[in-house]
Amino acid sequence: MDSEIFDKAQAILTNRRKRAESENEARIEEINKKIPQIREINDVLFNTGKQLISIISNGKGQDISEKIEQLKQYNLGAQAMSRKILAEHGYPEDYLEMHYTCPICCDRGYNGSSYCDCFKILCGKLAADELNKNSQLKLSDFESFDLTYYSGENYTTMKNILEYTRQYAETFSHQSKSILMFGETGLGKTHLSLAIANVVLKKGFSVIYDSAINILRSIEKEHFSYEHSSDMIDLVMNTDLLILDDIGTEYESQFYNATIYNIINTRINRSKPSIISTNLDLEGIARRYDRRVMSRIVSMYTCLEFRGKDVRLQNRNRI
Incomplete structure (x- = not known):
């Protein structure tokens, strides 16, 4: 510790x-x-x-x-x-x-x-806060999610996703389900996962939010270090809510793929909710990772498909 x-x-x-x-x-x-x-x-x-x-x-x-x-x-x-x-x-x-x-x-x-x-829980929360201090946790909320960037069926889909994630955050508990957010880049996955994190943190739960590559690199560094520490993996496994952003962007390696499966499987077995976001579609996840990863996600996660056109590009055109 x-x-x-x-x-x-x-x-x-x-x-x-x-x-x-x-x-x-x-x-x-x-x-x-x-x-x-x-x-x-x-x-x-x-x-x-x-x-x-x-x-x-x-x-x-x-x-x-x-x-x-x-x-x-x-x-x-x-x-x-x-x-x-x-x-x-x-x-x-x-x-x-x-x-x-x-x-x-x-x-x-x-x-x-x-x-x-109580001491273990407090240490976990402090460690998670330290890990999150340089992230953009304070920059997103549900009120600033702008549905005017979406139209037609995409508007209906994203409105439903906004309502689902808001309700998820407001009623979050240790029994909450895990969520997979998938779809093209720039559609609001990071925005809504950060908005969830903000509400859940205010409720007093511990949250770890970071990109998959940053978390995997930290785990790898500890795993292969001289001390063979397990502090990072312990935090990831035990935090009340884990948010892994942008899986699929990490370097493809046997260690990373095995670690992704271990995180997903262990947290499911411990009944600890996770939120995973990715630019891959379901077929892309199936091709990229062990079939066991896909099986666990499809059977145990609520899958939310984000649809529309890149909000960042639209915003640039509006200026």
């Missing part, structure tokens, strides 16, 4: 934990002022804790289990009374409890002797 990403994730978790503790202290202070009876109960709970420490320290081999159980039951009774009083005053019963972002690790990043899932 990249040390910079690790340090950023740790700093975020530390801030989350400090915020949770600060907010808890503020709630305790508020309740102590408004409901003195709660403060008395909290003092009792604090004293039972001190008594428990004293019993354990002075036990010296004696059977102290009965005393500990008595204190435990007394403590539970006091907690139940505290929750009841809070509810009677219009507060949630858990108002005085610590509210960590991740209740499993209490925002420490560790669950037992291993990293907590």
Whole structure:
């Protein structure tokens, strides 16, 4: 794991934990002022804790289990009374409890002797953000997709694609389907895939967007490096949404073709949605890649065929 990403994730978790503790202290202070009876109960709970420490320290081999159980039951009774009083005053019963972002690790990043899932997810999102920072993610949205460049049946087709991709982005979840966008260059595939990425990122999901050639080169570099790192392939496999732009433009090699199939197949098996765009038609994909690639795409992806005339050329003529 990249040390910079690790340090950023740790700093975020530390801030989350400090915020949770600060907010808890503020709630305790508020309740102590408004409901003195709660403060008395909290003092009792604090004293039972001190008594428990004293019993354990002075036990010296004696059977102290009965005393500990008595204190435990007394403590539970006091907690139940505290929750009841809070509810009677219009507060949630858990108002005085610590509210960590991740209740499993209490925002420490560790669950037992291993990293907590929340820490792994945070590192993945930070790494994806770092990968995307130089892309054009901020330059596209659904509102700026101009249907006036299309006419006749092409207009109807592209209007339906626009509506489908907008709905896809707005309802995106871990159960969303994968999408293949295919068709001639300049018809809006990159525009709409970036628009989806923008909405999905705002929902808090991790997204990796890049051209197929850039991602494949990064994976190749790690694979054949001295360290034989797997950071990039791990990111690609685990991000919530992977957007591979312009497959088919990469140099044709056995390693690249095998990697493309591995990415597609693994993410399908893990139920992780992907969006692939290409200037190839379905026959071109079948000729270029292993037949297994085509089989997985046709059976598991929603295939959207973009139609019309190159928007960039039309735009140039309009000027």
